[in-house]
Amino acid sequence: MEEEMHTDAKIRAEIGTGCSPRGPGCSLRHFACEQNLLSRPDGSASFLQGDTSVLAGVYGPAEVKVSKEIFNKATLEVILRPKIGLPGVAEKSRERLIRNTCEAVVLGTLHPRTSITVVLQVVSDAGSLLACCLNAACMALVDAGVPMRALFCGVTCALDSDGTLVLDPTSKQEKEARAVLTFALDSVERKLLMSSTKGLYSDSELQQCLAAAQAASQHVFRFYRESLQRRYSKS
Amino acid sequence: MKETPLSNCERRFLLRAIEEKKRLDGRQTYDYRNIRISFGTDYGCCIVELGKTRVLGQVSCELVSPKLNRATEGILFFNLELSQMAAPAFEPGRQSDLLVKLNRLLERCLRNSKCIDTESLCVVAGEKVWQIRVDLHLLNHDGNIIDAASIAAIVALCHFRRPDVSVQGDEVTLYTPEERDPVPLSIHHMPICVSFAFFQQGTYLLVDPNEREERVMDGLLVIAMNKHREICTIQSSGGIMLLKDQVLRCSKIAGVKVAEITELILKALENDQKVRKEGGKFGFAESIANQRITAFKMEKAPIDTSDVEEKAEEIIAEAEPPSEVVSTPVLWTPGTAQIGEGVENSWGDLEDSEKEDDEGGGDEAIILDSIKMDTGVEVSDIGSQEMVFHHVGQAGLELLTSDAPIILSDSEEEEMIILEPDKNPKKIRTQTTSAKQEKAPSKKPVKRRKKKRAAN
Numbered sequence: 134m135e136e137e138m139h140t141d142a143k144i145r146a147e148i149g150t151g152c153s154p155r156g157p158g159c160s161l162r163h164f165a166c167e168q169n170l171l172s173r174p175d176g177s178a179s180f181l182q183g184d185t186s187v188l189a190g191v192y193g194p195a196e197v198k199v200s201k202e203i204f205n206k207a208t209l210e211v212i213l214r215p216k217i218g219l220p221g222v223a224e225k226s227r228e229r230l231i232r233n234t235c236e237a238v239v240l241g242t243l244h245p246r247t248s249i250t251v252v253l254q255v256v257s258d259a260g261s262l263l264a265c266c267l268n269a270a271c272m273a274l275v276d277a278g279v280p281m282r283a284l285f286c287g288v289t290c291a292l293d294s295d296g297t298l299v300l301d302p303t304s305k306q307e308k309e310a311r312a313v314l315t316f317a318l319d320s321v322e323r324k325l326l327m328s329s330t331k332g333l334y335s336d337s338e339l340q341q342c343l344a345a346a347q348a349a350s351q352h353v354f355r356f357y358r359e360s361l362q363r364r365y366s367k368s
Numbered sequence: 369m370k371e372t373p374l375s376n377c378e379r380r381f382l383l384r385a386i387e388e389k390k391r392l393d394g395r396q397t398y399d400y401r402n403i404r405i406s407f408g409t410d411y412g413c414c415i416v417e418l419g420k421t422r423v424l425g426q427v428s429c430e431l432v433s434p435k436l437n438r439a440t441e442g443i444l445f446f447n448l449e450l451s452q453m454a455a456p457a458f459e460p461g462r463q464s465d466l467l468v469k470l471n472r473l474l475e476r477c478l479r480n481s482k483c484i485d486t487e488s489l490c491v492v493a494g495e496k497v498w499q500i501r502v503d504l505h506l507l508n509h510d511g512n513i514i515d516a517a518s519i520a521a522i523v524a525l526c527h528f529r530r531p532d533v534s535v536q537g538d539e540v541t542l543y544t545p546e547e548r549d550p551v552p553l554s555i556h557h558m559p560i561c562v563s564f565a566f567f568q569q570g571t572y573l574l575v576d577p578n579e580r581e582e583r584v585m586d587g588l589l590v591i592a593m594n595k596h597r598e599i600c601t602i603q604s605s606g607g608i609m610l611l612k613d614q615v616l617r618c619s620k621i622a623g624v625k626v627a628e629i630t631e632l633i634l635k636a637l638e639n640d641q642k643v644r645k646e647g648g649k650f651g652f653a654e655s656i657a658n659q660r661i662t663a664f665k666m667e668k669a670p671i672d673t674s675d676v677e678e679k680a681e682e683i684i685a686e687a688e689p690p691s692e693v694v695s696t697p698v699l700w701t702p703g704t705a706q707i708g709e710g711v712e713n714s715w716g717d718l719e720d721s722e723k724e725d726d727e728g729g730g731d732e733a734i735i736l737d738s739i740k741m742d743t744g745v746e747v748s749d750i751g752s753q754e755m756v757f758h759h760v761g762q763a764g765l766e767l768l769t770s771d772a773p774i775i776l777s778d779s780e781e782e783e784m785i786i787l788e789p790d791k792n793p794k795k796i797r798t799q800t801t802s803a804k805q806e807k808a809p810s811k812k813p814v815k816r817r818k819k820k821r822a823a824n
Contacts, residue, residue: 160670165653167663171508172420173455181653184409188424188507190453195369212460214451216413217428217503248369252453254505256415256424256652257408300671340680345673352669360664 159300159345161352166268166360168276174252176277180269182301184259187266189273193249201248207241210250213266216258227263231270234287234317234327240280249279260304261289263315263329268353275361284320286353288346289313292334298341300349314342318350320357369456374583382584386567392580393419398621400576403629405523405636406655411550412528415652416520419578420510422454423517425524426503429531431542434490434497442489443499444479446471448517454509470514473603474504477518477559477592481600484525485554491533496540498530500553511578514590518561523633527640528553559600560629562622564589570608575621589615591622595630 162183171177174190194207201208211232213224235251251270255262267287274281291302291310299306307313312332319326325343334342382392389397401419408414412427434441448471450458458464478484489498502524504517529550532543565577565585574581582588587606593599599619604610643650656663 159673160668163653163668164666165656165663166665167656167660169662171422171453172510173508174453177453179652179656181656184651184653186408186652188453190507192369192452192456195456212452214449214453214505216424216426216505217501250369250452250456252451254424254451254453254507257410257413259409298673298676300673337680337684340683341676344676344679344683345671348673348676349671352671356664356666359666363664364662366661 159298159349161301161349162303164353164356166272166356168272168360168364174273174277176273176275176279178269178272178276179256180265180272182261182265182268183303184257185261185265186256187262187269188254188256189266189269190252190254191249191270191273191277191279192252193277193279194244194247195250197246197248202246203241205242205245207239207244207246208248209236209239209241210248211235211253211270212250213253214255216255227266230263230317230327230329231266234267234285235270235274237326238281238283238285238319239274240282243280258304260302260307261287261315263287264289264301267317272357272360275357282319282321284354284357285317285326286320286350286357287315287317288349288353289315290342290345292332292338292342296338298345300345312338314339314346316343316346318347320350320354323347323350371455371457374580378580379584382580383567386572386574386581386584391574393578395576397573398575398625400625400628401578403519403632405519405633406652407527407636407640407650409651412524414520414523414527415507415655416516416523418512418516418519418576420508421512421516421578422507423513423520424505424507425517425520426505427524427528428501428503429528430499430501431491431496431533431540432499433495434493438486439494440490440497441486442497444484444486445499445501446474446478446504446521447502448474448504448506448513450506450509450513454506458506458509469605470517473514473561473590473592473601474517474521476601476603477561478502478521478525481557481559481592481594483522483555483557483559483594483600485556488554491540492535492538500525500528500530509579511580511582512563512576514561515563515576518559518592519629519633522555522558522560523636525553526555526558526633526637557594557596557598558630558633559592559594560626561590561592562625564591564618564621566606566608566610570610570614573614573618575625589618591619593619593622593626595627597623597626 163181165181166178168178169176170179171188171190174192175195176191177189179186179188197208201210209232211228213228213231214220215224231251231253239249241249251273253266253270255266264287267285271285275284289301289307290313291299291306292312292314293299293309294311296311299310302310302313310332312330312334314328314330314334316325317327318324330339385392391397393401395401401421402417404417406415406417408426410426412425414425416423416425432443435443448467450464450467450470452458452460484500489500491497502521504520504524506513506517529552531545531550532548534541534543563576565574565581566572566587566589567574567585569586574585577585577588585606587604587608587610589610590601590603590605591599592601602615602619640650653665656665658665
């Protein structure tokens with residue numbers, strides 16, 4: 134599932150010793166989410182993380198093409214559309230990552246021989262795009278009322294050249310980073326569902342990023358909870 | 369997914385309502401739905417909402433070489449996409465008739481009306497010009513795509529700023545937004561499409577039809593006009609006959625509507641400009657209405673990552689050390705080389721060869737009891753097995769002398785017991801035997817039998 138991974142023993146030894154303790158400057162950018170904003174899809178959500186914004190629409194469980202039909206579970210499809218131009222290899226790869234994450238939590242066996250389609254539209258990219266896509270997809274799936282085993286969220290970590298950990302990086306921070314790691318975590322066990330990494334990092338750094346992502350995921354899930362509480366409140 | 373068909377009841381109901389001058393959303397005949405324009409943080413990015421129809425527009429630019437016949441003109445490119453998000457019937461990656469029609473109409477409305485000064489997009493004549501690309505994504509389809517798309521396109525073009533360039537001799541320098549302020553495009557006028565839907569062979573007319581009304585309409589007339597009441601393009605589709613004064617009446621209505629919409633666009637652009645200049649907050653996050661129950665915002669949240677290192681160390685300490693990396697290639701059998709870890713390859717396993725685990729020492733006797741059952745009458749309980757491996761050390765040898773395996777393989781066919789006491793250590797042996805087999809795989813069983821008989 135990794136886009137680019139380098140786990141050479143030599144590199145590990147070189148960098149592993151040089152990692153420095155990180156400051157308390159880790160934070161998530163401001164979050165915003167609006168659900169049910171589109172009339173046509175069964176569920177929709179717009180998710181904003183700082184200036185990064187993704188719009189998601191979910192159709193399903195609905196009729197499925199005979200060629201794509203799976204007899205004992207729902208066919209999950211993810212379509213990611215870039216803002217400029219036509220979808221390319223990068224989008225296909227992200228689509229796959231998101232689809233595999235969704236498949237891990239969506240209870241597709243409850244709706245055999247149907248299709249669940251998640252359409253994601255990038256509205257603006259200012260870093261941590263994959264994480265934002267995952268969050269938007271989850272909120273849209275919740276809005277559509279698709280049964281799920283757990284919720285999931287995406288968290289992106291970036292490692293600077295001096296080993297400083299940055300959570301939810303902006304595109305500038307992503308560009309300067311030595312490694313960018315994106316994790317998808319589930320809400321029940323807080324376990325890893327998907328990881329996509331790019332760049333060089335040691336195994337201890339990976340575990341640190343994962344621990345930081347788990348800490349950040351608590352905030353994201355709290356955000357989910359509060360926004361849903363607001364939605365289903367009476368006022 | 370297929371579009372849900374409109375039932376006859378619904379169709380009749382809609383037409384009846386139109387006859388009675390009523391619309392389902394409570395509008396009057398000439399009313400537009402609410403138009404809302406919001407801008408993103410980037411230049412040239414906007415979302416236009418026309419009722420529930422929603423279009424995302426984004427303008428981007430690139431330096432390219434011009435077309436041969438137009439050496440001093442920039443290139444304008446429009447691309448409207450009907451995303452599956454907008455309606456389930458839109459399939460990704462397919463050029464439907466509707467899409468082609470809409471794209472063509474947009475081009476006619478915006479490019480052929482010469483609303484953008486393409487000559488100002490020229491950097492070096494015949495060598496470098498700006499290519500302006502307008503991407504429009506339909507996010508939600510609730511009728512009247514073309515009006516929403518044309519508004520989104522012109523708003524995005526007005527909002528867009530391209531990087532500044534300077535030419536010194538042959539050198540073209542591109543300035544980043546930090547170095548020099550980006551420059552807006554020069555726009556002569558703003559053409560806007562207005563759609564009219566006709567019902568009952570042109571007896572009834574509605575402005576800005578929604579999705580349901582579009583489904584029952586007989587014909588559509590689209591007029592693109594600017595606020596100077598200049599018609600940029602006009603298109604009638606659906607095959608209805610329109611009277612001359614009907615078209616004239618439509619163009620009058622269009623003039624009024626275009627003036628209203630242009631004013632709204634200018635106001636929206638001005639607002640965004642002001643907010644940007646004052647350094648206030650802008651972008652889509654600000655355009656989400658706070659009071660909506662479906663919306664929720666969270667301010668910047670600090671995350672405590674002080675214990676991250678300890679956690680990571682704990683996990684690493686608990687984890688099993690990574691297994692040794694095998695760097696030398698292992699050759700199980702010819703053609704099945706293996707580098708690194710992994711399950712032992714079973715491809716090279718020979719059906720009735722002497723490949724066994726090497727426990728009791730290679731130089732000891734290895735007994736292979738291979739039973740081939742062709743008829744398999746008497747010993748049907750082992751008849752299902754084609755062969756039985758008996759790997760025995762010294763004890764097995766004793767067993768063999770007491771004729772135990774022979775009882776097992778009491779078939780009509782020949783029983784084969786091989787006794788090859790002076791065999792080499794196993795690994796080398798497998799290689800050699802399989803090499804032999806590669807040479808003559810078809811002859812293999814026969815050969816072995818002969819050999820075995822000889823051993824017997």
